[in-house]
Amino acid sequence: MKKIIQISLAAFGLLLITGNTVTAKEDIASLRGTTDLSGPSLKAVKQKVISQEGGFERSYKQQPPMVPHKVDKYKITLKNNGCMKCHSKKNYKKEKSPMVGESHFLSRDGKKLQKVSSRRYFCDQCHAIQIDAKPLVKNEFDGLK
């Protein structure tokens, strides 16, 4: 008898929990929307990369500058860094492009290096191309003016 009560209690508890999660699921609106989880995801919207002469305004002082041009033809591999074609110390004036920041030549101990530090080698980890996309979530972010 005791066992039956225990089991039915447990079953009731389980029902409560699962019942709750079901209602919770309906409340959450994910960015994925109502797209079925097992189905294929929506096709990515085609967006053109913005080319902007003079670059983009920064939102705050230490923001890594955003890339104001297409980068699909440049490759960064362990052997070469295609961005350096224009942004290296040697070429930037000729190419009329901004030079790699001085901070990129420091080792983690603050020692000055001859070449771009390996910590800063992969440009696109911080510097991103921009597309004219609408924000997924409404927000009131305003850069530091």
Next chain:
Amino acid sequence: MTSGQKKGTFSVLIIGIILGIILWGSFNWAMAITNTEEFCISCHEMRDTPFEELQDTIHYTNRTGVRATCPDCHVPKEWIHKVVRKIQASRELYHHFITGDIDTPEKYEAKRLHLAQNVWRTMKNTDSRECRNCHDIESMDFERQETRSADRHEEAIDKGYTCIDCHKGIAHALPEGYDPGEDAPGGGNEG
């Protein structure tokens, strides 16, 4: 001239013409066959590395579907230059069949800088002749180019740069030991 002699001259002439057609035809045929991409990538050295890399680039995949094949860039179009290149190619056959210098990806990688420099030197010497078979700087509308491209192309005309001076590594990966940041046409910042 007796009729026998006449007959002799005539048959020699006929045989000569037929032989000429066969020889010239097969020569042209061989030239055409060896000038196809299928022929180039029938060797694994070409198929596994340079051809593989080409497929990621704009010369293989692009908006309009016009593409370049190996010989478009690496074999001259004009007859005399083409024949010279074909004779030089015997060296490539030698290395493929006898030395096996680049028959593994590792060996290829070790030789890549050397191989790339050979091609760059040739293109520099011919004023990028093979590029210009399709890309004619006279026909470029700088108004329709991005500002930075247009500026640099105008500068290239003024200073007499050739395509390969700037456009290295556009169809195949750049070799280890070549630093794009140290290479600029006319050399660095003095320009």
